[in-house]
Amino acid sequence: MSCSKGDQHGAAHVSCKEICQFLCDYVDHELPTAQRESFLQHMRDCGPCAEYLRQYESTIKACKKCMCPGHSKPPPPPEDMVRAIMKAMGK
């Protein structure tokens, strides 16, 4: 099944525009079940939307992978910062 710009799928009843609005809730697992089914049906039918979703998810994964601190112990705080805080505390 194909869909044209902004139109709706007969089966899923979700347009590409609506898909954009559902994207955030879908990846955050906050999409209600009924809308989730329509969303997934649209993804099965619409290649560009499926690619769009893949990129959206890859963006989040890449962001987490590159920015999350992980479990390694971070370097100790700079000595000047420690001293500044203690001084500000009057300690």
Added chain:
Amino acid sequence: MAMGPRTMGGTVDLRNHTNTASSPASVPAPVEVAAPGDFGDAALVARLKAGDARAFEDVIRELGGRMLATAVRMLSNEDDAKEAVQDAFLSAFRNIQNFDEKSKFGTWLHRILINACLMKLRTRRRKPASSLDELAERVNGGNHAELPIASWREKNPDELDDETRARVREEIQHLSDEHRTIIMLRDIEELNTEETAQVLGISVSAVKTRLHRARLALRERLSKYFVESGQAGGAYGGVEDSRP
């Protein structure tokens, strides 16, 4: 998890104070988020509440490094980050009597840091949204069909090489403050939507909209990079041309 947006354990919300040097950041409610460490130790907290200078220094040395890393991610500036960490510690120590120990001390402190970073962002000149951010907003207002979609063939995010990781971090830092902050809070610090709304003082709906726009802005930046670096396949010239 229960949380009050304005108070925690009797502490006051100092959100409206603008001078972060003299006015500590607001003390948020406890939530089980990625904490910089488990300092729920009652003995340590008792020492802090007793004003034990050595306990203050122990906490700074134990948690300061990770807190600084978090602040740098949020503020993209080490000097600002150090100030935010200092503000957070001062706020925590000055309000330690109000810490009710229903959450881990590290979690409580981490949330104070997030607020200190937000204070810092509010008080410095806002970075204007980039043209790519604006581009992303066009997408949000319409649908994917309005923009060409580069077909990524990038490596699995789990297998990104050092250069790509550095570039991803750079692209994140180049987002507008508003976009970078919402991504940090939701995707990195892993606050949920409601918590994010409370921390930022905006509606849940606004959080979702802003987060979506921020992710799209980042997607556009990464897509551009992947295309330029040859890690992407041919772009969809438009949905009409690429549909099955």
